[in-house]
Amino acid sequence: MQRTGLFLFLVFAVLFVSGQQTDSTGKATLFEKAPMGLVRFYFDDYYYLVDKDCAFKSIERVSQFLVDKNVFHADFRDFDRNGTVILTGYHNKGVKEGPFKAYHPDGTLKWEVTFEDDKPIGDWKYYYPDGKPMLTVNYDEATGRIMAFWDRRGQQRIKDGNGSYTFRMPFAFYNEYGYPFFERKGRIRNGVPRGYWTTHMIDPNEKKILYTEEIFNDMGVLDNGYNLFLDARYRTPMAILPISYFYLAERLLSKPCSFDDHSGFNTYLSEKFSAMLSSSPTLTNIEDKFSYEVALDEEGNPKDVTLKDSLGTKELNRYLEMVLPEIPFYFPSLDETGNAVSDTLTVHGNLSINDAGQFYFHSFRIVREKQP
Template identity: 40%
Template sequence: MRKLLFILIAYFQIVNIVIGQEKATYYEKVENNTFRFFFDKNYFLSDKFCEFKSIERVVPLNPKTQKFDGIFKDFNNNGRLILEGVYINGIKEGPFKAYHPNGTLKWEANFVADIPKGELNHRYPSNQLAMTLLYTDSIIYIKDFWLPNGTQKIKDGEGTYSFSIPFEGYNQYGFDFYMAKGKIRNGKQDGNWQILGYNKGSKETLIALEKYQDGNLLIGNDYYFDNSYRRTKFGIIPYDTFFRAESLTFKACNFDDFSNFNMFTSVELTNALSRMDPEGFTEDRFEYQFKLNKSGTPSKINFIKLTSSDYINNVIKPLLSNISFYYPSLENGVPVADTLTVTGKIYTNSEGKLTVLPIIIRREKGQ
C-alpha cells in the first residue's frame, strides 16, 4: 500500500462546509456546555456512524469563543481512556496524560501556555520507559533513551538512537513505518543518519540518508523514491496528532479522504503550480475520468473539463496523467474494477498563490 509522507491538511470549518455526503454527525450535546466530538485515529472530525471513527472526546466548550474549555477525556471505540488534560479557552494548560490501548501510560507532559515545558516521558506498552525528552522554549532535547528490553542507549543526551514511527496516511514510499537511526550529541541529532522504511514482517529498506550538525539538517538525500536531491527532514520522536482536534477539521467518510490520498493529489498539484504567475486567474475547476483495475492501476484518463487557462492546463495534465496508482474500489471488502471520476478546484489563495483544493473522487461502485 502506497502512502503519503507529507502531513498536510486543509482546514474547513464544519459549520460552513459539507462535501460529497449527507448531513453528518460530528458532535452531539451531552449537557449544558459539554459536547461529545467524534474523530478518526488522526483526530480529523468523523461522522459518528463512519467506519473510520476511532475516538470520542467529551469536553466543555466556551459558549462565546466555541473553543475547548475545561477538563477533557478521549476514549477509543472500546470505551477505554486514551488521553486526558485541561484546556483554558482553547489553550492547553497543566498535566496531560496519554494511554496505550492496554491502559498503561503512554506519555505524560506538562503544558504551559499551550506548549509542553520541562521533561516529557514516553513509555512502551509494557510500561518500560522509552525516552525522556526535554522541552525548552525553542528546542527539544533527547535526554535519555531505552530499548524495549530496558537497555539504555542514550544517557544525558549522548548515545545512539533508533526508533520506529508510523507514517500518517498515504506516502510515496509504500511503507507503513520508518525507522530513524543515528547519533545523538548534546541531546540533538549529529552526523550521518539512516531512514529505513518497512511494513510489519518485511525487510527494512533504505529510503533516505541525512546529515546533521548540532541538530541542523545539512543534507537530506531521498534514495528510495527517485534518487533526487531533497532536503527532507524526517521526525525522529513519537508524535501525537491530538493537536489537530483543536482545529475541528473534518474528513468525508470514504477511504480516499481517510487515507490522505486526496490530499496527496492536491499537494502535488499545488507544489507544481506554486511558482506560476496567477495574474488574471481567480478560480476554475477540472474534471477527468478513467477506468481502474482491481490492482489500482488506472487506464488513460479522459479529460471532461479543463480550466480556462492553457498555461495551467499544460502543467496539470501531465501530472494527472502520470498518477500510476489509486486505491482500488471495494465490493464486500474485495477489490473490483471500477470507473472513477475526479474533480478538483484551482483558485488563488490569500497569498496570491495558485492552490488546488479540494480533490473529490467519485466511484461508480462506491467505496
C-alpha cells in the first residue's frame, strides 16, 4: 500500500486539463472525470484506490473533489459492480456532515447514521437484509454504546443497553489460522461489554475453536485479554461492532492490483515480521531494504527460503534469517487455467528502525516467476 494524497493533488491538475490520469508508473487509472464537474473514483471492497480495470475493483464513487484541499466535497454516491447504490452521504470540504445511508446489494437499507463535524451523533441503526432491525449503537456520549440488538430469528437480546450479545464477523484480510469467520460473545451492561467475553474461530463447517478470552471492567474497558493460539496476553480488544471501511476512502490510499495486496497477505507479512523482531537497543535510525526467495510448492508450502538482498549489518541479517522460516504459508501461483503450480517467489520488503530501536517492517511486495 502507498500513500497517494500528495500524488492525487499533483495529478488532479493534469486530470482537469487533459482528462487523463495515471499513477507514477503511467499505468494505473485510479479516478477519472465524470459529467457535471464530478470525479469518479475506483476502490476495492475495503476502500483502497485501485486501477479501474483491476479485477478487485468493486466500488465506484462519484463526488465533487476539491483539488486544493485534496478532499471530497458535497453529496456523493458509491456504486457496486452492478451499478447499485451502496452508500450515500455528504462532505463539507472533507468533513462528514448530515445523514449517511448504506444499502444491501438488493437495495434494502443496511445502516443509517447522522454525522456532525465528522463524528456520528445519535443512533447508528443497522438492519438485516430483510429489513428487520439488527443493532442500535448510540453516540450521544464520547464512545458508542450498544442499546439494542436482535438476533437473526428476530428475538431482541439487548434492550435499553442491557442483555447478551453474540455477533459473527468475517476476517477481512488474510489470517494464518485459515478460519473465515470469528464470533464474539458476552454480556452488555449500560451499553458496554462487561465481565467475561469469548471469541471463537469458525470454519466453513461451523466448527468453533476458542480463540480469545477477555475480562471487561464496569466501565467497559478491557482488563485482561488472552490469545489461546499465541499463548499471549493483550490489551486491545477485538471488534464487537460491524466494521465500516468507507472511512478509508478519505485517506486516499492505493493498492497494486495483486492478490497478495488485495487479500491482505502483504500486510500480514508486515505485522508478522514486526511482531517477531520488535526492537534492538544497539540499532537505531536505520532505513534499509531487503529481499528473499521462496521455493513454493503447489499448495503454498515454502520448501526453501534464501536471503537474496541482505540488510546493512550482520546483526540485522542474523535476525532476518531467524524470521524467514517462520512464515508457514504463501498463496500459491496459478497457471493460465487457474490451477495452482509450484513457483519461486521473490519477496521485497523495507525495514525502518526509529531512534528508540523499534523495528517496523513495511512495503512488502511479492514477484512471482510463473504468474504476472
